[in-house]
Amino acid sequence: MKSTMSGNENMIVLKDLSKTYKVGPSTVRAVDSVDLEIPMGQMVSIVGHSGSGKTTLLSLMGGLTKPSSGRVLLDDVNIWNLSDKEMSLMRNMKIGFSFQFASLMPTLNALDNVRLPSTFGDNPEADLNRPEELLNLVGLGDRMHSYPGQLSGGEQRRVALARTLMNKPELILADEPTGDLDEETEADILETFRKINEDGVTIVIVTHSRVVASRAQRILRMTKGHLSDNEE
Amino acid sequence: MKRLGLLYLAAQNLRRKPFRSFVTIAIVGLAAGTLFSATLLIGSVDRSLEVGMERLGADLLVVPEGYQESGQAALITGAPTSFYMSRSVLDQVRATPGVDQASPQLFIESLLSVPCCTGRAQLVGYDPDTDFVITPWLNDNLNRSLEKDEVVIGSLILANKGEQVHFYGQAFNVAGVLDATGMGADESVFMKIDDAYQMAADSSIQAVEPIDVKPGQISSVLVKMAPGTNIDQLSQRIKTNVPGTMIITANELSRSVTDRLSGFTRGFIAIDAIVWVMSLLTIAAIFSMIVNERQREIGLLRAMGASRKFVFRLMLTEAVFLTAAGGLVGIFIGGAGLFIFKAVITTSLGIPYLWPPLLTFVKLTLITLLLAIATGAAASLYPAYSSSRLEPYAAIRQGE
Numbered sequence: 001m002k003s004t005m006s007g008n009e010n011m012i013v014l015k016d017l018s019k020t021y022k023v024g025p026s027t028v029r030a031v032d033s034v035d036l037e038i039p040m041g042q043m044v045s046i047v048g049h050s051g052s053g054k055t056t057l058l059s060l061m062g063g064l065t066k067p068s069s070g071r072v073l074l075d076d077v078n079i080w081n082l083s084d085k086e087m088s089l090m091r092n093m094k095i096g097f098s099f100q101f102a103s104l105m106p107t108l109n110a111l112d113n114v115r116l117p118s119t120f121g122d123n124p125e126a127d128l129n130r131p132e133e134l135l136n137l138v139g140l141g142d143r144m145h146s147y148p149g150q151l152s153g154g155e156q157r158r159v160a161l162a163r164t165l166m167n168k169p170e171l172i173l174a175d176e177p178t179g180d181l182d183e184e185t186e187a188d189i190l191e192t193f194r195k196i197n198e199d200g201v202t203i204v205i206v207t208h209s210r211v212v213a214s215r216a217q218r219i220l221r222m223t224k225g226h227l228s229d230n231e232e
Numbered sequence: 233m234k235r236l237g238l239l240y241l242a243a244q245n246l247r248r249k250p251f252r253s254f255v256t257i258a259i260v261g262l263a264a265g266t267l268f269s270a271t272l273l274i275g276s277v278d279r280s281l282e283v284g285m286e287r288l289g290a291d292l293l294v295v296p297e298g299y300q301e302s303g304q305a306a307l308i309t310g311a312p313t314s315f316y317m318s319r320s321v322l323d324q325v326r327a328t329p330g331v332d333q334a335s336p337q338l339f340i341e342s343l344l345s346v347p348c349c350t351g352r353a354q355l356v357g358y359d360p361d362t363d364f365v366i367t368p369w370l371n372d373n374l375n376r377s378l379e380k381d382e383v384v385i386g387s388l389i390l391a392n393k394g395e396q397v398h399f400y401g402q403a404f405n406v407a408g409v410l411d412a413t414g415m416g417a418d419e420s421v422f423m424k425i426d427d428a429y430q431m432a433a434d435s436s437i438q439a440v441e442p443i444d445v446k447p448g449q450i451s452s453v454l455v456k457m458a459p460g461t462n463i464d465q466l467s468q469r470i471k472t473n474v475p476g477t478m479i480i481t482a483n484e485l486s487r488s489v490t491d492r493l494s495g496f497t498r499g500f501i502a503i504d505a506i507v508w509v510m511s512l513l514t515i516a517a518i519f520s521m522i523v524n525e526r527q528r529e530i531g532l533l534r535a536m537g538a539s540r541k542f543v544f545r546l547m548l549t550e551a552v553f554l555t556a557a558g559g560l561v562g563i564f565i566g567g568a569g570l571f572i573f574k575a576v577i578t579t580s581l582g583i584p585y586l587w588p589p590l591l592t593f594v595k596l597t598l599i600t601l602l603l604a605i606a607t608g609a610a611a612s613l614y615p616a617y618s619s620s621r622l623e624p625y626a627a628i629r630q631g632e
Binding site for chain 2: 056059062064065066084085088089091092093097099103105106107108112115116117118119120121163167
């Protein structure tokens with residue numbers, strides 16, 4: 001599948017991208033010859049069954065795993081031509097990841113967890129008051145000094161979301177960001193994504209949820225490693 | 233608000249498994265403590281020998297046959313002893329070719345109930361006319377010789393300059409206190425040999441127990457060799473020329489102490505080597521475990537923008553924190569243990585002891601600490617490296 005938005009700058013371009021794994025004697029093609037262009041500021045959802053390769057595709061977009069073949073261009077830069085330092089900096093400054101599990105550091109309180117991404121960047125002008133603002137934004141202004149073990153699952157997700165936004169990313173890659181959350185928290189998080197997207201941030205959401213997927217401007221379907229437009 | 237630093241993150245990580253951190257600190261502490269205390273002990277014995285030999289000032293001692301061991305014990309640990317031979321030995325020794333200076337000493341054990349001392353003290357009578365041990369010290373420190381009934385005392389004798397000490401019913405004024413040597417001199421009281429003879433003569437009237445020594449008797453002859461003399465040849469000549477005597481050389485004294493220490497040193501090297509290897513393996517195992525347990529966290533850190541170098545340094549910093557803490561704990565406990573049990577150790581091993589100068593102490597502390605830190609760094613090197621090489625996505629998935 002190929003989607004081209006002529007005249008728009010693309011945030012993500014995937015070219016003939018594949019990822020294979022060796023499982024015993026056989027080879028599994030988790031992502032199979034995917035071509036994709038996602039313009040800046042677009043909100044895209046990727047749906048598909050478990051094991052269809054959605055999460056692997058998301059990880060390839062974020063440079064978390066190396067493709068077996070093909071290219072990943074972020075903002076016109078082939079990310080696998082970057083050094084580890086440059087790639088790390090790119091992840092730090094450009095991308096915000098949101099995972100499908102509670103991804104907080106257990107030894108850091110909410111405030112420090114949100115602050116963590118600023119540790120790795122080299123931006124001396126980083127707004128170091130931002131963690132407090134973000135925790136207020138996600139409604140946890142009164143839980144700043146709580147540790148993950150003292151927070152509910154929904155609260156932990158909201159802290160993780162605040163952390164995702166810490167370095168003002170241009171691209172958010174979210175893997176089941178509302179999985180196992182109650183409807184109210186899910187609605188809060190989706191509303192936050194909507195607002196961020198309105199500010200021009202590109203968002204790619206991998207989800208099982210039709211409700212979540214329907215919030216995107218574009219829905220793609222992953223089937224056995226192949227990406228296609230959703231035709232449901 | 234400040235950024236989170238590497239050190240803060242490392243410290244926070246270590247807090248989550250306090251027992252494991254405690255075990256690592258304890259193992260490194262054991263290794264560091266053993267190394268520190270044993271090296272300090274050996275160094276202190278060496279220093280004591282160096283200072284003690286300088287104080288002894290003689291190349292060799294002539295003692296009556298059969299009293300070589302008790303003479304050595306008196307010189308090394310201050311174990312009181314008394315043995316006598318005829319003063320004619322002094323003339324015979326002096327007449328031996330290769331002898332530059334010879335001076336007699338008289339050894340008398342004090343009575344048990346002397347207030348100045350724990351147990352018996354060694355009273356040493358020296359001849360001010362020929363002495364080359366106490367006299368130079370008196371010249372340097374008092375600028376005079378001892379008056380009648382004056383004594384110079386070792387550093388462990390419980391009296392101060394200007395006070396009086398009593399032996400065999402006779403009062404002596406303390407003219408000076410010698411610097412510590414860690415050897416027998418610290419528990420000795422030096423007086424003029426004529427005062428010692430007088431004290432012995434009066435002891436039958438003034439003391440509970442009389443001293444059985446007469447003028448014309450001496451305990452040892454201190455000998456300084458003429459330049460260019462071979463000490464073994466001189467010892468042999470004295471033994472031949474002066475029948476009924478034995479020779480204690482300064483080298484023999486050192487060797488005697490070294491021999492006593494050798495078993496301890498061998499045991500220490502074996503034990504400490506085992507403990508260090510154990511620490512190295514334990515830290516390596518613990519950090520491999522930590523890397524396995526924290527794969528998802530490492531993956532997340534990488535996703536947030538932590539570079540491989542940062543992850544590597546984080547792991548290394550955690551190891552260094554633990555081993556530095558272990559090193560400090562070991563140094564403190566090892567040092568305190570040696571301080572508390574010094575008397576038991578030196579008595580049971582029969583060795584002299586003198587705390588090293590501050591600079592040596594600081595150097596040894598730093599070396600032990602650096603060794604502990606290097607052990608931690610070396611042991612965690614591979615786990616830290618492998619954690620930094622984890623592919624973020626694989627790390628996150630494997631941690632699920």
